Amino acid sequence: MTDPAAVIAPGSRLWDVLDRYDATGLGEASTGDDGSDPVARARLSAAVSEELSWGDVGLAITCGMTRFAAPWIQMSGNNELIERYCSPGVRTIGCWALTEPDHGSDTVSFTHDSFRDPQIKANCVARRDGDEYVISGQKSGWVSLGSIADVITLFCTVDQDRGHSGGGVFVVPSDLPGVERPRPTDKLGQRPLNQGEVVFHDVRVPADHMVIGPDVYPMALEGMLTQGNIGMSTLFVGVARAAYDLALDYARERVQGGRPIIEHQSVQSRIFDMFRRVEAARALTRRVVESQAIAPVPFQYAVAAKTFVTQTAFDVSSAALQIFGGNGLTREYPIEKVLRDARASMIEDGCNEVLGLVAAVRL
Amino acid sequence: MSVMTLPSAHLLDASFTDEDREVVALAHRFAVEVMRPAARSSTA
Ligand SMILES: Cc1cc2nc3c(=O)[nH]c(=O)nc-3n(C[C@H](O)[C@H](O)[C@H](O)COP(=O)(O)OP(=O)(O)OC[C@H]3O[C@@H](n4cnc5c(N)ncnc54)[C@H](O)[C@@H]3O)c2cc1C
Numbered sequence: 001m002t003d004p005a006a007v008i009a010p011g012s013r014l015w016d017v018l019d020r021y022d023a024t025g026l027g028e029a030s031t032g033d034d035g036s037d038p039v040a041r042a043r044l045s046a047a048v049s050e051e052l053s054w055g056d057v058g059l060a061i062t063c064g065m066t067r068f069a070a071p072w073i074q075m076s077g078n079n080e081l082i083e084r085y086c087s088p089g090v091r092t093i094g095c096w097a098l099t100e101p102d103h104g105s106d107t108v109s110f111t112h113d114s115f116r117d118p119q120i121k122a123n124c125v126a127r128r129d130g131d132e133y134v135i136s137g138q139k140s141g142w143v144s145l146g147s148i149a150d151v152i153t154l155f156c157t158v159d160q161d162r163g164h165s166g167g168g169v170f171v172v173p174s175d176l177p178g179v180e181r182p183r184p185t186d187k188l189g190q191r192p193l194n195q196g197e198v199v200f201h202d203v204r205v206p207a208d209h210m211v212i213g214p215d216v217y218p219m220a221l222e223g224m225l226t227q228g229n230i231g232m233s234t235l236f237v238g239v240a241r242a243a244y245d246l247a248l249d250y251a252r253e254r255v256q257g258g259r260p261i262i263e264h265q266s267v268q269s270r271i272f273d274m275f276r277r278v279e280a281a282r283a284l285t286r287r288v289v290e291s292q293a294i295a296p297v298p299f300q301y302a303v304a305a306k307t308f309v310t311q312t313a314f315d316v317s318s319a320a321l322q323i324f325g326g327n328g329l330t331r332e333y334p335i336e337k338v339l340r341d342a343r344a345s346m347i348e349d350g351c352n353e354v355l356g357l358v359a360a361v362r363l
Numbered sequence: 364m365s366v367m368t369l370p371s372a373h374l375l376d377a378s379f380t381d382e383d384r385e386v387v388a389l390a391h392r393f394a395v396e397v398m399r400p401a402a403r404s405s406t407a
Contacts, residue, residue, distance in 0.1 A: 013401045013404065014401075016401070017397055017398065017401050020393070020397050021393070021397075024389060024390075024393055026386070026389060026390055026393065029386045029389075040378065040383070043376070043378065043379075044379070044383050044386060044387070047373060047376065047379075047383075047387045047390075048386060048387060048390040050372070051370070051387060051390035051391045051393075051394050052390055052393070052394055052398065054370075054391075054394055055393065055394025055395065055397070055398030055399050055402070056394070056398040056399060056401070056402035058402070059398045059401060059402060060398070192401070192402055241372055278372075282372075334399075334403065337402070337403075
């Protein structure tokens with residue numbers, strides 16, 4: 001397997017994929033605001049996401065994150081930042097830095113009392129100093145694209161008396177003095193997606209780089225998690241479908257008992273079960289995607305979709321691997337990679353069981 | 364890729380315009396021609 005540092009090295013395949021993605025114009029085609037029906041546009045965007053993650057979800061997320069930073073930068077109202085990072089033709093890789101070495105689920109549990117507990121001390125804190133904020137501490141090795149992002153959208157603690165609820169959101173150019181990015185994380189699945197910790201050594205940013213303050217931070221976090229969970233749903237429908245498609249193709253080719261295994265009834269019923277699950281996952285995803293295009297979807301619905309779809313992606317890819325028999329375990333066939341990718345999704349953007357507990361409070 | 368070869372997963376996406384179908388087909392082609400080979404050869 002490729003070393004995670006080689007994945008992001010200058011001249012690696014990753015940069016070629018990004019160049020070619022930019023050239024397709026797919027980012028604008030499915031998300032641009034051209035005055036058309038927002039629901040139709042959202043549906044198209046979901047279909048594009050599904051296709052890209054069907055290809056490879058780690059790369060799909062990487063491509064998608066070239067559009068993540070811009071809205072946060074716009075919120076700063078800082079013309080220098082906007083010109084540098086949001087001008088047409090400029091590729092700005094973004095990342096969302098929330099998880100800390102000592103606080104994973106803690107940082108997403110905004111409906112739980114522990115979220116407001118000042119005894120639970122954050123690893124990354126910003127303090128006001130005149131016209132600036134000084135950011136000190138660390139975000140964990142789980143920040144997607146942490147090693148290569150041009151701009152870090154940093155969710156960190158500002159008012160320590162409010163525990164994790166006293167947060168703020170900052171836009172931090174990654175080339176500022178004091179930003180350090182050690183080696184990327186080596187992980188089981190979604191290996192084309194860079195994961196890397198970010199360390200802040202008293203990084204100074206102008207006050208306007210804080211785009212969300214502590215008073216509205218819990219609401220902003222909820223909105224971000226809602227959006228993120230809907231995004232995860234669209235992506236992992238594609239992963240579930242990739243597993244189903246691979247299993248179907250293989251079952252048509254592989255001959256046992258003198259005929260293709262698809263002609264054995266038990267294989268047929270397993271393949272149909274995969275098809276059914278993929279359809280259900282897409283239907284639930286489309287429901288939240290289309291609703292979100294009109295009005296904010298309540299958090300619990302986004303979590304229902306994310307947890308259902310990622311569990312489906314895992315279940316379908318595991319069932320698909322079984323269809324491949326021993327071949328499924330080898331690296332010669334792509335299904336083991338799809339299974340690894342799906343496994344990571346049940347932890348990504350919040351462990352599924354924790355997201356369920358946070359959302360249950362809203363029922 | 365032509366409109367006719369849109370993956371069957373989009374069979375029920377009857378509300379898509381021809382232009383939408385072209386975009387989805389382009390995404391599929393990008394997935395087949397660029398993403399899958401990249402993921403398999405060097406990164407995954
Ligand atoms: C592929 C991938 C991409 C990611 N991308 C990002 C990113 O872009 N930005 C970012 O900031 N983070 C990212 N993450 C991090 C992710 O959000 C965290 O891993 C996740 O929130 C869980 O935190 P943790 O790993 O520290 O696990 P922990 O919180 O330590 O959880 C460990 C176990 O304890 C259980 N647990 C914890 N708390 C509770 C509780 N209150 N009740 C019951 N059970 C509990 C969990 O369910 C889990 O089984 C990513 C993770 C992955 C895998």
